[in-house]
Amino acid sequence: MIASGVQGQLPDEQRIVITGIGLTAPNGNSLAEYRDSLLHGRSGVSPYEIRYVGPTLAGICNFDARRHQARKDLRRGTRAGSIGVYCANEAVADAGIDWENLDKNGIGVYVGVTEHGNVETENEVYELKGYDYDTSFWSHHHNPRTVANNPAGEIALNMGITGPHYTIGAACAAGNAGLIQGAQMLRLAECDIAICGGVSESIHTFGIFASFKSQGALAEHEDPTKASRPFDLHRNGIVVSEGGCLYVVERLSDAKRRSARIYGELIGYAINTDATDFVLPNPERQAECVQAALRRARLNPNDIDIVSNHATGTSSGDIQECAALRRVFEGCDNTLFNNTKSFIGHCMGAAGALELTGNLGAFDDGVCHATINVDELDPECRLPGLVTNEPREKGGVTYILNNSFGMLGINSAVIIKKM
Amino acid sequence: MTPAEIRDEIVDILSDIAPDEDLSDLKDDVAFREQLELDSMDFLDIVMELRKRHRIQIPEEDYNHLASMQSTVDYLTPHMKDMQPS
Numbered sequence: 001m002i003a004s005g006v007q008g009q010l011p012d013e014q015r016i017v018i019t020g021i022g023l024t025a026p027n028g029n030s031l032a033e034y035r036d037s038l039l040h041g042r043s044g045v046s047p048y049e050i051r052y053v054g055p056t057l058a059g060i061c062n063f064d065a066r067r068h069q070a071r072k073d074l075r076r077g078t079r080a081g082s083i084g085v086y087c088a089n090e091a092v093a094d095a096g097i098d099w100e101n102l103d104k105n106g107i108g109v110y111v112g113v114t115e116h117g118n119v120e121t122e123n124e125v126y127e128l129k130g131y132d133y134d135t136s137f138w139s140h141h142h143n144p145r146t147v148a149n150n151p152a153g154e155i156a157l158n159m160g161i162t163g164p165h166y167t168i169g170a171a172c173a174a175g176n177a178g179l180i181q182g183a184q185m186l187r188l189a190e191c192d193i194a195i196c197g198g199v200s201e202s203i204h205t206f207g208i209f210a211s212f213k214s215q216g217a218l219a220e221h222e223d224p225t226k227a228s229r230p231f232d233l234h235r236n237g238i239v240v241s242e243g244g245c246l247y248v249v250e251r252l253s254d255a256k257r258r259s260a261r262i263y264g265e266l267i268g269y270a271i272n273t274d275a276t277d278f279v280l281p282n283p284e285r286q287a288e289c290v291q292a293a294l295r296r297a298r299l300n301p302n303d304i305d306i307v308s309n310h311a312t313g314t315s316s317g318d319i320q321e322c323a324a325l326r327r328v329f330e331g332c333d334n335t336l337f338n339n340t341k342s343f344i345g346h347c348m349g350a351a352g353a354l355e356l357t358g359n360l361g362a363f364d365d366g367v368c369h370a371t372i373n374v375d376e377l378d379p380e381c382r383l384p385g386l387v388t389n390e391p392r393e394k395g396g397v398t399y400i401l402n403n404s405f406g407m408l409g410i411n412s413a414v415i416i417k418k419m
Numbered sequence: 420m421t422p423a424e425i426r427d428e429i430v431d432i433l434s435d436i437a438p439d440e441d442l443s444d445l446k447d448d449v450a451f452r453e454q455l456e457l458d459s460m461d462f463l464d465i466v467m468e469l470r471k472r473h474r475i476q477i478p479e480e481d482y483n484h485l486a487s488m489q490s491t492v493d494y495l496t497p498h499m500k501d502m503q504p505s
Contacts, residue, residue: 070439071438071439072438072456075435075436076460131471136470136476140460140464140467
């Protein structure tokens with residue numbers, strides 16, 4: 001199995017590296033802006049209102065959608081598509097690829113999504129109500145907006161990409177899953193460049209807010225910037241956010257050939273399944289997932305410098321993940337733990353990729369960004385190396401592990417090595 | 420609505436459907452597609468907007484009447500002559 005090979009012994013054609021990053025997060029629209037926000041405690045959560053649910057909180061992105069799209073394309077497409085188009089174009093520009101002379105058949109687009117189509121369907125039903133549910137007023141744009149491949153397809157349309165494109169539905173593990181898919185397709189030579197990661201437009205569907213609220217898992221706080229508070233004893237749920245993060249990923253041999261700047265190498269990954277509950281996590285399976293990623297990377301737990309947690313700020317989820325991490329990282333004095341959702345809320349399909357990317361800057365600056373809003377640590381969320389409220393100087397950072405878990409028991413972990 | 424008012428209405432609809440286009444020097448006797456970046460989904464948008472704004476049902480076999488501004492206004496005038504501008 002290629003995926004479980006010894007990375008050091010793999011030929012460069014099988015080694016997968018990140019060479020470009022494009023993102024929009026609630027607290028930054030570029031890698032530099034985003035990293036700066038994470039190191040300086042700037043939250044991206046703000047007041048928000050959505051039909052039927054009313055006033056609530058959300059992480060809202062304010063990227064310049066017109067930078068890469070005409071107004072007509074914005075009108076016709078979806079928010080997820082627009083986020084994807086922005087991130088993909090920014091990632092390609094960041095990678096410094098000679099785009100004009102690139103064979104567009106060799107580019108694959110693999111976009112992780114938690115869900116897609118809810119926003120567009122809700123909007124249509126809402127409109128239709130004004131026409132007494134006469135379906136002759138139902139938009140002909142509904143199907144192209146709601147097909148599951150929409151965000152990836154809009155990227156391909158916008159950029160003239162003629163290789164494969166599709167989305168990967170993986171609940172809140174989707175950002176990691178998109179990156180893993182891209183890596184796998186590169187190793188199989190199905191493409192030469194993968195644009196991959198995850199996007200989310202979820203703040204535009206009332207259903208996700210209403211469902212979390214009914215579940216008792218929607219965050220509330222008088223200060224929006226303090227609402228997302230994983231590991232804090234007084235956490236009360238998830239802040240729903242939109243966002244996107246797409247990578248340009250290549251085989252190391254290709255990246256070397258064009259002297260590309262390399263953010264890091266994907267040296268290990270794993271996806272597994274709890275098979276125990278629709279929503280409740282299973283720490284045993286989560287631990288096994290992390291251990292499988294470590295095994296594939298041929299690393300010991302103590303080799304990992306930073307573990308980027310998935311924790312969402314729910315009462316049970318955070319405790320379960322901490323239990324899984326204690327199981328794997330017991331006695332690992334070298335390893336620090338943090339959480340990016342405390343700044344940006346839960347970016348759903350984009351969460352995994354954004355949270356990994358928020359930590360990649362540590363390869364250069366040696367700093368582990370904090371988990372903010374931990375005023376009173378839940379004793380059940382104690383992790384020896386948990387970095388709370390203020391960033392911590394780590395010194396050399398070589399390995400980062402990023403967890404992303406999701407409903408229906410999907411778990412994922414990726415490990416990135418500094419090059 | 421007079422033919423001039425119907426024309427104004429179509430321009431208003433087009434400005435929604437094709438917001439990047441300059442409609443100020445639209446030639447009425449030249450096909451929309453020769454002057455504007457419009458595809459079949461855009462023409463369906465015109466049909467839908469007329470349905471939503473004025474409850475006009477345009478059968479599919481009549482879509483060819485929407486080729487240019489002049490042919491559109493000619494086609495719509497008998498349907499809209501008793502309506503008020505929206």
